[in-house]
Amino acid sequence: MRIGRAALSAIVLGAIAVSAGTVWAHGERSQEPFLRMRTITFYDTEWSKSKVKPGETMDLTGKFHTFSEWPQAVNTPESIFLHFSVPGPSMLKKEAWMNGMPVINATSTILGGDYDYRMVLMGRVTGTYHVHPMVNIAGGGPLVGGGQFVTVDGDWTGFQNNVATIDGSTVNMENHGLGRIIGWWGFWVVIGLFWLLYWIKRPFLRRVFQVGVVPEEQLVSSGDKTVAVVLMVATVLIVSIGYVTTNSAYPITIPLQAGRMDTPELAPTTAFTPYAHATIKARPITAIYTVPGRSLGMLVEIKNGSNRPQQLGGFITANLQFREPSMFPDSRLKVKVEPNGPIAPGQTVQLTIDATDAEWEYQRLAELIYDSDSRYGGLLEFFDADKNRQIVEVGGPVIPSFEGGATAMTGGGKWRPTTQYK
Structure with a gap:
């Protein structure tokens, strides 16, 4: 049975009333782990400003990936609408772009695709709000990415949302008609x-x-x-x-647009290669989530099909981004990789990937072990010597462990208890 619009809408941000004050909300944490890990993964999300005035704009940019092993309980993203999530009409969306194309109405995506986006948001009501990127799926409801607090500072009494019409006149959408x-x-x-x-x-x-x-x-x-x-x-x-x-x-009118446009996949560049064009292949062997250690350990077979050495530098899942500390020493979330180092062109190796942090519990992602289909999903980041990045999808069944810490051993997919989390 597919999860309908009402069911998914009920697990998104609960506050819908606007008040001139501070709004504290982390709506993405209310969504089930399988929704955040195995549907749409938001990454490289950036907020151009943390404070705007009423009428001032800011950019919300980033990328998202549609997971290939899409859960059967959720409608596939054949028709989506790119938007953002805040409590009530506290901010406005003035522009929206995907892969360099304007997305005024619904658009289509394919499973396993990567898409970059840019939204121009305008401050409206005074207050502090948690601003999230969001993708609405036809028949499925909204999927929310990670958020950041943005403050709308100033008097919004005389706020105007002026729009130029096709006949050259300007109207204020706040009180027009x-x-x-x-x-x-x-x-x-x-x-x-x-x-x-x-x-x-x-x-x-x-x-x-x-x-x-x-x-x-x-x-x-x-x-x-x-x-x-x-x-x-x-x-x-x-x-x-x-x-x-x-x-x-009003003799000149345009009806509400019900059409759907097709957005092409993100094209590869020298600096970034999306999953559909990646030359690195990942085959998951086994994975375990250690409840006391708050750790996800994965044993993954990696084949480097590129012509340059590649090194695993990060693991992205839900709204968490774990980074390899030798490559990203300033990263708050760290991933341990064994054996660590570049993978030669044409070489196939088995990597132990250990992502450990209390964020698994804080973000309520540890509940994935209680799903009827206990599977994890995420993106591996590989870098060459020039920091050019490839995104590789990985996911599979996960086994829960309640005995101390655990980490994967290279070779054979065995697991050994450790004391690193005591």
């Missing part, structure tokens, strides 16, 4: 209240109990029928007149 909307809303509320009060004044409940007991003409009088006919005719006339007047007031 607001008077007409309130007028029509108020008018139909009056009509509805009149209809409701009319039947309340006529003893409605008493006549309900008389159905089938007294003749029909005594339940609904000719006056009742006259009022109903007058209201029906008036409603049709009012809607028709409203349509004509609105069409004459």
Whole structure:
């Protein structure tokens, strides 16, 4: 059974009301581990600013990868919509781009593809908010990436969201057509209240109990029928007149776009090679998650099909990025690789990859061992001598361990308990 829109929406950010204050939220942690590890992996996410004023813009950029072994419980990303997640309308999206193409409406992706994105966001309501990249999947709901706090600082009383229309005029989307909307809303509320009060004044409940007991003409009088006919005719006339007047007031309109565009995969460059074009192949042999040690250990067979030596420099999963300390000494999350060092062109080796940190527990990713399909997923980062990077997908079943620490041994896929986490 596939997870529907309502089910996934319920596990995303809970705060929907906007208040002029600080909003504390980490909505990505509320999603199940398999959603964050084996659907869409966000990486290289950057926020150009941590503080903006109302009306000031910032860029939210990065990349995301659609996992090849997509979970059967989630609709595949054949139609997605790129957006961002904040509590309520505290910020606005002014532009959105994927792989250099503007994405105004829905777009398609393929499994195993990598896509870079750029969104131009504008501050609106004063406060501090956790800003996330987000991909909405048709029939599946939103998938949220890691977030960062962004402060909207300043008075937003006179905020304007000006948009240039196709006829050259400029409108403020904050209040454009607001008077007409309130007028029509108020008018139909009056009509509805009149209809409701009319039947309340006529003893409605008493006549309900008389159905089938007294003749029909005594339940609904000719006056009742006259009022109903007058209201029906008036409603049709009012809607028709409203349509004509609105069409004459706004003669140039564009309907809501329901089409879908196709976004090509991210093309390889010298500095970055996406998974679909990677010359390095990874075959998972076994993996174990040690609960007391908060450690994911993997034994993976790597074949270097490139013409340059490649070294494993990182492991990305969910919103965590573990880095090899000799290559990235400033990285907070570290991965241990044995044997460590460059892999020669054409060489095939088995690597022990050990990603250990309390973030597994803090980010609620340790719960993957309780899934009905206990599998991990992530991206391996390989670098050559010039720091050119290749992204390689890896994933497979994971075995839980409750005995101390554990790490993989090269050769045979055996596991040995260690004391490194005591």
